[in-house]
Amino acid sequence: MREAGEGMVMQLENFALEASSEGMTETEKMELPSMPSVVYMDVNVVPEHDKERLEATISSLQAEMSELRSKQTLLDSKRREALNRILDLKGCIRVFCRVKCKDEKKVSSPISTEVDKITVRSAGTRKDFVVDRVFPPESTQDDVFGEVRPILRSALDGHNVCVLAYGQTGTGKTHTMEGTNGHHGIVPRAIGGLFHQISQDKSASFSLSMGMLEVYLGSLRDLFVHRPSARITHTIPKSNLSVLSSSDGTVEIEGLTDVPVTDVKQAHRWYARGKHARSTSWTNVNDASSRSHCLTRITITRLNGTEGSTKVISKLWLVDLGGSERLLKTGATGQTLDEGRAINLSLSALGDVIAALRMKRNHIPYRNSKLTQILSDSLGDGSKVLMLVHISPSEDDIAETICSLSFAKRARAVESSREVSEDLKKRKQQSISELEQQIQETEGDLQKVRNQIERIENLIQEKMKTLRATYLLHDDMNESPRSPLVLDHVEVEEGNKKAVKQVRRSASSVPRFMAPTECSRQRQKTSELMGRWRTISVMNRKSVDLFGSQSLNCSTPISSQNLKKRSVAYKRKDLSSQSNPLNISHNSIESKGSLLSKTKNVSTSNPNLRVALHQHRRRMSDLI
Ligand SMILES: Nc1ncnc2c1ncn2[C@@H]1O[C@H](COP(=O)(O)OP(=O)(O)OP(=O)(O)O)[C@@H](O)[C@H]1O
Structure with missing residues (x-):
């Protein structure tokens, strides 16, 4: 099981390695310790093997379902063909x-x-x-x-x-x-x-x-x-x-x-x-x-x-x-x-x-x-x-x-x-009976496939529900300070110490001449912090004022808790402001929907007539 925040640490490790390998030859790069290519987010809530097993079950059920659907299509076309032949014979x-x-x-x-x-x-x-x-x-x-x-x-x-x-x-x-x-x-x-x-x-x-x-x-x-x-x-x-x-x-x-x-x-x-x-x-x-x-x-x-x-x-x-x-x-x-x-x-x-x-x-x-x-x-x-x-x-x-x-x-x-001779009539009748028998059998097979599909659909839904329930638990943590989704601004500071530690650890495993000096580390830390504080200042005017009056290494009066709140509040505000266009489009969809529902009663199967009929629909709505 992974530790909380480990995924983020690994991201930072990768970042550090990428940064430190800048200007290296391909051979030197190859000497670097290999890092996992997949970067995980915070998955501490679900035991990985359980989640994987659940996902594997769902995808195998889905594969079975698509096989059954193809079988259903095949049987359906077989039935259609037989019916068509009967009608042609008749x-x-x-x-x-x-x-x-x-x-x-x-x-x-x-x-x-x-x-x-x-x-x-x-x-x-x-x-x-x-x-x-x-x-x-x-x-x-x-x-x-x-x-x-x-x-x-x-x-x-x-x-x-x-x-x-x-x-x-x-x-x-x-x-x-x-x-x-x-x-x-x-x-x-x-x-x-x-x-x-x-x-x-x-x-x-x-x-x-x-x-x-x-x-x-x-x-x-x-x-x-x-x-x-x-x-x-x-x-x-x-x-x-x-x-x-x-x-x-x-x-x-x-x-x-x-x-x-x-x-x-x-x-x-x-x-x-x-x-x-x-x-x-x-x-x-x-x-x-x-x-x-x-x-x-x-x-x-x-x-x-x-x-x-x-x-x-x-x-x-x-x-x-x-x-x-x-x-x-x-x-x-x-x-x-x-x-x-x-x-x-x-x-x-x-x-x-x-x-x-x-x-x-x-x-x-x-x-x-x-x-x-x-x-x-x-x-x-x-x-x-x-x-x-x-x-x-x-x-x-x-x-x-x-x-x-x-x-x-x-x-x-x-x-x-x-x-039509009697003999031909008889043969025709026999073919029809055979085809009818075939249709009956195909209908039986189709029913069996339908039942199987229904059973698998239920199973998939059940498994998905379990998976979703686990994810919901996981999602609930989005609002928590440890959530990887709110880590990006101020929260990152918390993990930063750990990250720097990790960078050090990973840096120690590279040739000595490449390892950052204490001074460069300090510079990097300071510039990272500057960058983040600037981000916050853009987000929050108040914080700009505060930054104007205070130095960076001072014991800042803004507690990290406060900043977290602002950051989250901004995020919410940001989301809500972003949601405005969404709301508008939603409204427009709604209004389209309501328009549709109004016009739904009168429609035509012929797309070429849609414009003409739209005008007609208006007249009709007056009449009905
Ligand atoms: N097979 C039947 N069994 C019982 N009642 C019938 C049957 N066929 C017709 N009728 C009755 O005969 C009457 C006349 O039938 P119907 O109105 O269906 O004829 P129609 O051919 O449609 O006439 P029109 O051309 O005038 O519309 C009705 O009362 C109907 O119920």
């Missing part, structure tokens, strides 16, 4: 059909279902429609969400994902997307699912934000902006939102409110607010809500901590499309006719885009409608699309049912199962 665009539950009074239905096929019988004809999966009338919300859950993972992995509910009015699109109390639909479940998966995934950090809009007659309306006036007027609120797309194909809706959501409850509150805005704004425009598209966007920002600081932004679109209607059947006129036309046009544009993507055409006609423009970066390459086509089991709706199923057939285009 198809990046999948079409499901959900049949609305039967009206109890009407027992017979022209519709019969199989796992992936719907047969419509009418007037002696039979039509088969193949989809990726059929949800028969007795299917639950849980069954439907089962197909959505895996693509939530894809969204968190960085893919843009789109879930679209299509169908005739009243066939259950809103039921599927929103659901009812106790029978939550895809949107609330997706919100819960995302937050759940984020809490499980420690390989990256995530932040979510949310936006909701409505597309009506080609106009875009922000559903998070409160507009009481829209409730009581026949005038359709004009939209001020426009769709922007960057050169890399990324789409942003200028001016759309995007709120950061940090937990499920907050996200549900915003979703409820958006739904409310949609349902109340059309009171005087009969049932117009079913002739508009409602889009919920969840933006996911993923920061891959372990793989450096890569930032991946992905979007999850959950879309309740407007009701597809045959205009002739409804006999619509005027505004209703316009609405119907607009809906049909945008739905047919959506069908064209999906069919073109399926057929891998060079040109994808995104620009044919606002809806397809908005979704253009979430329908194409690398994106995952789920189209849920809703149909009615009723005889009365048979024409609409055939229309909807034709839409589904077109969306599935090339990849209809008729073109």
Whole structure:
């Protein structure tokens, strides 16, 4: 164990040696006794071996932790890869059909279902429609969400994902997307699912934000902006939102409110607010809500901590499309006719885009409608699309049912199962099962690694706490006269005697002609003291006066204790004056922080829009 102040003595010894070796040849310098190269400070409080052992344990735990983190990253990418392959095998665009539950009074239905096929019988004809999966009338919300859950993972992995509910009015699109109390639909479940998966995934950090809009007659309306006036007027609120797309194909809706959501409850509150805005704004425009598209966007920002600081932004679109209607059947006129036309046009544009993507055409006609423009970066390459086509089991709706199923057939285009042999289908299914098994095993391994990481994190924290506690004890001594940090001015005098003694000792071990004479030692001591007293005089005006009236070797009236106090007081004052700029910057950080928190509610994932949106944020804050 080192003696208190020994480190400082060694520093002085080194200084003395360096000073005494000035002007010596390299060979002469080599004859000097070797001194430790590491200069220690006052470490008398902690037994060195204990401290070293503790530090060694911490660093070995940290090494183990980084190994585990790399393993976690590897497993995570293995899982991602397997999931991606499954989704590719299943198809990046999948079409499901959900049949609305039967009206109890009407027992017979022209519709019969199989796992992936719907047969419509009418007037002696039979039509088969193949989809990726059929949800028969007795299917639950849980069954439907089962197909959505895996693509939530894809969204968190960085893919843009789109879930679209299509169908005739009243066939259950809103039921599927929103659901009812106790029978939550895809949107609330997706919100819960995302937050759940984020809490499980420690390989990256995530932040979510949310936006909701409505597309009506080609106009875009922000559903998070409160507009009481829209409730009581026949005038359709004009939209001020426009769709922007960057050169890399990324789409942003200028001016759309995007709120950061940090937990499920907050996200549900915003979703409820958006739904409310949609349902109340059309009171005087009969049932117009079913002739508009409602889009919920969840933006996911993923920061891959372990793989450096890569930032991946992905979007999850959950879309309740407007009701597809045959205009002739409804006999619509005027505004209703316009609405119907607009809906049909945008739905047919959506069908064209999906069919073109399926057929891998060079040109994808995104620009044919606002809806397809908005979704253009979430329908194409690398994106995952789920189209849920809703149909009615009723005889009365048979024409609409055939229309909807034709839409589904077109969306599935090339990849209809008729073109895929049974053998190929089986092999595909087997590969999918194997990959699912692989994912399950990887998830198990990931969980084990997560547990190990948690255990080691706790251990590191425990050890750090012990180390910190010891250091705190050590730090407490900073204020004490023996502390190495306050030794520099007056306190050094105390140790000076010892230092001089040490200098003598070390000087005696050098050739005699190099040893300082008594006179030079006296001179050195005097000049050192002068230097220090001068330092104090600069620090303290009072001491300047005292120095002016007193000689150096006099029995000074300033006790060393007094000087210590002044020195410490000055240090404090000095620190506090130094802390002023710190305070200012802290304030500025705070004020920035408060600014941020004010603007936090409205942000955009697109950095190019930040300036424009900042101005918009101001306007929004007035509105909200
Ligand atoms: N699978 C289902 N199970 C139970 N109820 C359902 C189901 N599908 C629809 N419904 C009920 O049918 C009614 C109409 O459904 P919903 O409003 O979801 O249709 P929609 O297609 O969204 O209509 P719109 O196009 O007008 O918005 C609702 O009362 C809903 O609860």
